[in-house]
Amino acid sequence: MAIIANAKVKTLSEAWSGEVSSGQHRLITDKPESFGGQDQGLAPYDFICSGLISCTMITLRMYAQHKGFDLGEFTVEADFNANKEGKEWIDRRLAFAQPLTEELHQKVLEICQKTPVTKTLLRSVEINTSIL
Template sequence: MSIIANAKVKSLTEQWAGEIHSGHHQLITDKPESFGGQDKGPAPYDFICAGLVSCTMITLRMYAKHKGLELGEFTVEADFNANKEGEEWMDRRVSFVSPLSDALNQKVLDICSKTPVTKTLLRSVAINTTIV
């Protein structure tokens, strides 16, 4: 067993705000004003989307470097969706500044389905909680 990531949040005085520490990085989390927060930072589901898109970008760049491919500048965007029936899903969009061939587009889709965070989200994960 090895820890591959770690984060800690300390509650702030504002109702939903918290200060997140991960390694030597510091971020703020909050809820949007429409949910009673002050929108000082991303909300929890925004961080899930951020994890997916950043992993996708890094994985695509690693693949391109390994294969000697030039993908050029690109963006990855994700939305977390839920409906009244309790279904949840994510939509991910990859957009390249310079168009890719059909074959390379298909390979990009294949690689996207195999990123580590994608695989984790698809299989779910056990969460063990203790009070210390």
Template sequence: MAVIAQAKVETLPEPWSGEISSGKHQLITDKPESFGGQDKGLAPYDLICSGLISCTMITLRMYAQHKGIELGAFRVEADFCANKEGEEWISRRVHFENQLGAELEQKVLDICSKTPVTKTLLRSLDIHTSLI
């Protein structure tokens, strides 16, 4: 077994707020005001989207560097969506400042479908919880 990521969260005095730490990095998590929080940080589903889009950006840049391709500046956005039937999905969008050719556009779409976080989200994942 290899641990590829680690994080912990500690409660803060305000309802729903917590301080997340991972390695030497810290950030605040909270719920929006509409859910009783103070909206001081990313909500849990925001963090899922953030993990996906950061992995997408890094993977595309690594691919471009490896292949000697200039992608130029771009951004990746994601929305976590749900409907009344209980279905959930993520809508991911990649916006490039430079126009890409049709072949490179298809390659970018293929790469996006194979990023590590995409693969993790698409397959079942066991979560083991223990009290310590």
């Protein structure tokens, strides 16, 4: 067993706000004003989307470097969705500054399904909780 990531959050004085730390990095988490927060930082589901799109970008760039080609500039965006029936899903969109060949287009879609965070999100994750 190996720890592959670690993060901690400390409450701030504003309701719903916290300072998230991971290694030397600091981020603010909050809820939007429409949910009673101050909208000073990412909401929890924003972090899920951020993890997915970051992993997607890094994996695609690593693949391109390994195969010796340049994907050029591109963006990855994700929306976390939920409906009244309790179904949840993520829509992920990629946009490339330069056009992709049909073959590369298909390969990118294939690689996106194999990124580590994608694979984690596609299966259930056990969460063990303890109080220290």
